[in-house]
Each structure stands twice: as C-alpha cells, then as structure tokens.
Amino acid sequence: MANGSSCADIVDPPGSEPYLLTPGPLTTSPRVKAAMLRDWGSWDGDFRAMTATLRRQLLELVCSSGTVEEFDCVPMQGSGTFVVEAMLGSFIPRDGRSLVLANGAYGQRIARTLDYLGRSYRLIDKGDYLPPRAEEVARALDEDPDIGHVIVVHCETSSGILNPVEEIAAVVHARGRKLLIDSMSALGAIPLDAAKVPFEAVVSSANKCIEGVPGFGFVIARKEALRAARGRSHSLSLDLHAQWAYMEETGQWRFTPPTHVVAAFLEALGQHRAEGGVSGRLARYVENRDTLVEGMRALGFETLLADRWLSPIIVTFFNPADPRFAFQHFYDLMKGKGFIIYPGKLTVVDSFRIGCIGRLDASVMRRVVKAVGESLEEMGVASAAPPASALEEKARLAA
Incomplete structure (x- = not known):
C-alpha cells in the first residue's frame, strides 16, 4: 500500500x-467551487490571459523543455466525447484508415464515432478483462499497410483497466504510424511524457484527474498535425485547426467559452501543482x-x-x-x-x-x-x- x-x-x-x-x-475542492463565483467577459483581456495560462500549463504536464515547442494545446468546448470526435475528425484524413484498440465501452465509442465520420478502420477488441498488447498491434500494422493512425484509450473506465500506452506507442512509432490517445480519465495522474511516448495527439477533459468541473476538453497535439488538419474536419464547431488558428491569432475561443469552468480549472491546476x-x-x-x-x-x-x-x-x-x-x-x-x-x-x-x-x-x-x-x-x-x-x-x- x-x-x-x-x-x-x-x-x-x-x-x-x-x-x-x-x-x-x-x-x-471548496476553492475550485468558489472560483466560479465571479463572472468573466469572454473577449476581455483578463480572460484571454487565463486561456493562455491554461494552454501553457497543460502543455507543461506532458512536454519537457525538449519537446514543448513541437506541441500546442487547444481547448474545446463540450464534454470529453466532443473533443475525442474533434481529434478523430481533424487528424484522420477522410480517406485514411485507422486501427482502433478497444477493451471496453470507450474504445467501442471511438469505433462508433469513426462509423459516423465515414472513416475506415480495423478493430482489435480485447473484451472487458485484458489490454491490447504491443505484439498484436505490431502484427495488425504489418498486415495492413493502409493504417495510418492507431487510437487507444489510456484508462478504460468501463472496466478500470490501465492500458500499456508506452509499449503500444513504441511499436506504432517504429512502424512509422501515428498514435492518438484518449487519456480522458488518466492525464494529470498517470505519467505521459511526450519525450518518451511518441504520440500525435492526446485528449483529456477538465473534470477528471485535474479535478476541475465539466465544460471543456482539450487536445495536446503536434503543431505539424494541427497545420495539416486545415479543411479536414467534418464539423464547424469541432474543427481543431480552426479553433487553434483563431486562438493563435486572437487569444480567444471561436465561440462562447465556458468562462466559469476555465476559472475553476485554473484553480484546480494550481492545487495540482501544490500536491506535487x-x-x-x-x-x-x-x-x-x-x-x-x-x-x-x-x-x-x-x-x-x-x-x-x-x-x-x-x-x-x-x-x-x-x-x-x-x-x-x-x-x-x-x-x-x-x-x-x-x-x-x-x-x-x-x-x-x-x-x-x-x-x-x-x-x-x-x-x-x-x-x-x-x-x-x-x-x-x-x-x-x-x-x-x-x-x-x-x-x-x-x-
């Protein structure tokens, strides 16, 4: 213990x-709740500074000084599922093919999302008890050269299983493919270092291990992937490239942001740092x-x-x-x-x-x-x- x-x-x-x-x-915590007692103007300079701080501090969670310049953080309004769909629709080409690693409801939801998006994929379904392992991922990639992206859930909360992202990332990288990680319920508590775990993008949410409240998710992605995503999204509101480009130009969210949630999240980030x-x-x-x-x-x-x-x-x-x-x-x-x-x-x-x-x-x-x-x-x-x-x-x- x-x-x-x-x-x-x-x-x-x-x-x-x-x-x-x-x-x-x-x-x-009481302090996170209390942070929502003030109103903020979404276009005001103070709130733009809050957004910039949020993006920078989230980058620092997964990027060391050697990798931080290669990545950027893009917050997105909505639930965790919104930002997962934004990641899939923005980074996977419309004619691309992916490998989905599933061992629970959230891996299956990724496959269902790809069905809605009309994206081709191969599914490895491990059931409820076991994680996907490196050797079967490697085998699937060797058998199917059209696969460009591999998608994995970091912690599959339908069973509570923690998937071995490090070994999966190693075989994906060795075969020249790109890894997308749904770390909705793990980021902030389970180590994920971009210098050690090569990935294209990772998504999480405000109301998980950072201990904020629901209202937005975020993607931490390679800048080259964000640039390549221009014009690819199926959705106006879930277009990560458009959200990123607008934030880079103006410091603002494209559409009305969850201002109180952002304020609460910044307080939660401060408590996260204070805890170690x-x-x-x-x-x-x-x-x-x-x-x-x-x-x-x-x-x-x-x-x-x-x-x-x-x-x-x-x-x-x-x-x-x-x-x-x-x-x-x-x-x-x-x-x-x-x-x-x-x-x-x-x-x-x-x-x-x-x-x-x-x-x-x-x-x-x-x-x-x-x-x-x-x-x-x-x-x-x-x-x-x-x-x-x-x-x-x-x-x-x-x-």
Missing part, C-alpha cells in the same frame, strides 16, 4: 452533497485504490481485473451472487450514506464501479468500505462473493 499522500484541504462536501465516486464529474503535480496526484489515487480494494476484498468482493491491470482511477467489482443483492437498492443505500457510485458498463457480467479520483483520500475510502458493509447488512446479503462463473471466466482469461 502507498504511503500517506492526503491533501490538507480535503473536507466533506457542503450540506448533504455526497461524494462522487465516479470517473468524472467528481468531487471538487502528476506524481503527487498519482500517489494519492494509488493509496485510495489500495485502501478500497483491500477493504472490499475483506468484505468478500472480487475485482473484475487482476491486480497488474488495476488502475488508480476506478475499480470494477463483480456483483454478489446472493439473490438479495440488487444494484439499485445498493446504490440508493450508498447514496443515503453520502456516496454516489457507478453502475457497471460491462456486457458479460453484472458489476459496479467505485472511483478513486476527485478531492478525497484514504480516510474517505475507509468510510466508503464501512458504508458498503452496512448496506449489505441492511439488504440481508450474507456473502459478497460473485458467481462462480465470473471467477472462472476471470481465471481463464488471466491464464
């Missing part, structure tokens, strides 16, 4: 507000995960994933086999105790998810485990053990 890494300003949410144990939106940046944030999330998993296993629960693939972002647990367990009842009991959890998003087995991110620490996770135990008792669930068939499938795939 990780050593203590709690933040001094972690406090219970105000009033009856519950903790959000989700992969985002998530529980934010990526390494500090990761240490706290790892401790949260370890505390949660240890406590849940002591209650009899089993994780969907083997330990080596458990991310510090969100953990998926099998539903108990006990017929008295009903997820909606369990959810309502947990909410009544101050914790909002996530339903499962798997196709094969019944499950639920508990997030480890947001403004919370190991002491909160111990309270979560206590609330789970109390909820099971109130439901009359004698055992949290999953169905034997779920464990057999997990063992078979891990072998």
Whole structure:
C-alpha cells in the first residue's frame, strides 16, 4: 500500500452533497467551487490571459523543455466525447484508415464515432478483462499497410483497466504510424511524457484527474498535425485547426467559452501543482485504490481485473451472487450514506464501479468500505462473493 499522500484541504462536501465516486464529474475542492463565483467577459483581456495560462500549463504536464515547442494545446468546448470526435475528425484524413484498440465501452465509442465520420478502420477488441498488447498491434500494422493512425484509450473506465500506452506507442512509432490517445480519465495522474511516448495527439477533459468541473476538453497535439488538419474536419464547431488558428491569432475561443469552468480549472491546476503535480496526484489515487480494494476484498468482493491491470482511477467489482443483492437498492443505500457510485458498463457480467479520483483520500475510502458493509447488512446479503462463473471466466482469461 502507498504511503500517506492526503491533501490538507480535503473536507466533506457542503450540506448533504455526497461524494462522487465516479470517473468524472467528481468531487471538487471548496476553492475550485468558489472560483466560479465571479463572472468573466469572454473577449476581455483578463480572460484571454487565463486561456493562455491554461494552454501553457497543460502543455507543461506532458512536454519537457525538449519537446514543448513541437506541441500546442487547444481547448474545446463540450464534454470529453466532443473533443475525442474533434481529434478523430481533424487528424484522420477522410480517406485514411485507422486501427482502433478497444477493451471496453470507450474504445467501442471511438469505433462508433469513426462509423459516423465515414472513416475506415480495423478493430482489435480485447473484451472487458485484458489490454491490447504491443505484439498484436505490431502484427495488425504489418498486415495492413493502409493504417495510418492507431487510437487507444489510456484508462478504460468501463472496466478500470490501465492500458500499456508506452509499449503500444513504441511499436506504432517504429512502424512509422501515428498514435492518438484518449487519456480522458488518466492525464494529470498517470505519467505521459511526450519525450518518451511518441504520440500525435492526446485528449483529456477538465473534470477528471485535474479535478476541475465539466465544460471543456482539450487536445495536446503536434503543431505539424494541427497545420495539416486545415479543411479536414467534418464539423464547424469541432474543427481543431480552426479553433487553434483563431486562438493563435486572437487569444480567444471561436465561440462562447465556458468562462466559469476555465476559472475553476485554473484553480484546480494550481492545487495540482501544490500536491506535487502528476506524481503527487498519482500517489494519492494509488493509496485510495489500495485502501478500497483491500477493504472490499475483506468484505468478500472480487475485482473484475487482476491486480497488474488495476488502475488508480476506478475499480470494477463483480456483483454478489446472493439473490438479495440488487444494484439499485445498493446504490440508493450508498447514496443515503453520502456516496454516489457507478453502475457497471460491462456486457458479460453484472458489476459496479467505485472511483478513486476527485478531492478525497484514504480516510474517505475507509468510510466508503464501512458504508458498503452496512448496506449489505441492511439488504440481508450474507456473502459478497460473485458467481462462480465470473471467477472462472476471470481465471481463464488471466491464464
């Protein structure tokens, strides 16, 4: 288990507000909430300076001094899915072909987006339990020379799996292809260094590991890719080149920006730096995960994933086999105790998810485990053990 890494300003949410144990939106700090109390003019010089600061500080998260000049950061209004679609529609040529690496709902959503965009792709679908590995990516690229881009989800939160982006990036780069990374739920807590992991672009969102609130996403991309994207997008509002060019010329967003969200995000970035940046944030999330998993296993629960693939972002647990367990009842009991959890998003087995991110620490996770135990008792669930068939499938795939 990780050593203590709690933040001094972690406090219970105000009033009856519950903790959000989700992969985002998530529980934010009082100072992030307070940052939204002022109104900002979207064309005003002060707000333009805020946008410039946001772009620069995000670049510094993934680009060292040796690579920062090669990349730029482009924020984009909307949810994380908006900016993923903007990345796909702007960087993949209309006649291009891609390799999509999927092991959950968000990889599948990328494939569905490409269907909407009319872009050709090949799919490697690993199911819910396992990550795509370098050797199968290499094989697919060798078999299909028309593939120009490879697309991978950094942390697949439908299962909680952390995909091995470094080894995938190495084989993609060695074969002269370009890597696009959906790091929606990982950037800011999972290290990603452009000098060590060659990628064309990475996208994330304000309301994930930086611990801001929903309202915009952002792409960090090579400038040459942004220049090449001119005229390629299928969409007026999701055109990354147009957004980038306008920001470079004016310092402004093309269309009305989420001003309050930007102000909150800058406060969140300051807290991120004060915690020790990526390494500090990761240490706290790892401790949260370890505390949660240890406590849940002591209650009899089993994780969907083997330990080596458990991310510090969100953990998926099998539903108990006990017929008295009903997820909606369990959810309502947990909410009544101050914790909002996530339903499962798997196709094969019944499950639920508990997030480890947001403004919370190991002491909160111990309270979560206590609330789970109390909820099971109130439901009359004698055992949290999953169905034997779920464990057999997990063992078979891990072998």
